[in-house]
Amino acid sequence: MKIASFNINGIKARGPALAQWLDAAQPDLAVLQEIKSTDETFPRALIEDKGYHLETHGQKGFNGVAILSKLPLEDVTRGLPGDDDDPQARWIEATVSTPRGALRVVGLYLPNGNPVELDSSGAPVAGGKYAYKLAWMARMDMRLRALLALEMPLAVMGDYNIIPQAEDAARPEAWREDALFRLPSRKMFRILVNLGFTDAFRARHAGSGHYSFWDYQAGAFQRNDGIRIDHILLNCHAADLLQDCRIDADVRAGEKPSDHVPIWAQLAL
DNA sequence: ATGGTAGCACGGCTA
Numbered sequence: 001m002k003i004a005s006f007n008i009n010g011i012k013a014r015g016p017a018l019a020q021w022l023d024a025a026q027p028d029l030a031v032l033q034e035i036k037s038t039d040e041t042f043p044r045a046l047i048e049d050k051g052y053h054l055e056t057h058g059q060k061g062f063n064g065v066a067i068l069s070k071l072p073l074e075d076v077t078r079g080l081p082g083d084d085d086d087p088q089a090r091w092i093e094a095t096v097s098t099p100r101g102a103l104r105v106v107g108l109y110l111p112n113g114n115p116v117e118l119d120s121s122g123a124p125v126a127g128g129k130y131a132y133k134l135a136w137m138a139r140m141d142m143r144l145r146a147l148l149a150l151e152m153p154l155a156v157m158g159d160y161n162i163i164p165q166a167e168d169a170a171r172p173e174a175w176r177e178d179a180l181f182r183l184p185s186r187k188m189f190r191i192l193v194n195l196g197f198t199d200a201f202r203a204r205h206a207g208s209g210h211y212s213f214w215d216y217q218a219g220a221f222q223r224n225d226g227i228r229i230d231h232i233l234l235n236c237h238a239a240d241l242l243q244d245c246r247i248d249a250d251v252r253a254g255e256k257p258s259d260h261v262p263i264w265a266q267l268a269l
Numbered sequence: 270a271t272g273g274t275a276g277c278a279c280g281g282c283t284a
Contacts (some may be wrong), residue, residue: 008275009275010275010276010277012276012277013275013277014276015275018276019282034284036276036277037277059275059282061276061277061278061282062276062277062282062283062284063283112284114283114284161284187272214271215274215284216274216275216284217272217273217274217275218273218274259274259275259284
């Protein structure tokens, strides 16, 4: 089965571009980020008319995630555990069952974290966006440990807002102190990966020049001034099934594109 | 330091 992740940057503005990609790429399952819509105002017909089941975890104006799947979505959960007072919609999970076995899927939209606010000792300022990002990743660590304990194929995918290495940015020096690339962010990402995950894209492709996001400003896409921040992490059971992984960069050249493009993996499921 | 672009929703925040 083909699974994918796509930060669509607003479902209401992305209908044609999303429909065109679904028709061309034919994913069996996809997680969407930044739907920027509530569950009630999500244009469900756009997706359901193509034969997909749909589960959303929305929020007015910002954030919001969704899962669409040709197979039924089972055991759906919404929200990242660990802080009942967190109102931001950034996490959704579901299970799909195939004749060859089941797959647990996480769709996530990790906090951006900018601007980075630090106190005089260099620690993130409590209540600031960067402190929220790191605390959110600590909550993610807890949840991933519980999911790994299920010992079933697991795909954790979405917009991580993390540039893992210098080769994942066209101009890494420009991102050195940015929340997406500064060392504490990358270290926390390594901690998550080292729980036992494989970066599906890096399992199939080496080297620089592979990006999933280009800013709308200053002709970034035309200059390939991008960053790789959308990731598919697979636990060992899912990684054993990995057949292919690609970034659909050409989607960025379409009509009214998102600033992100889809990443997908083919699994032997 | 600013401004460059885009979405949501109609003012200002977020990215």
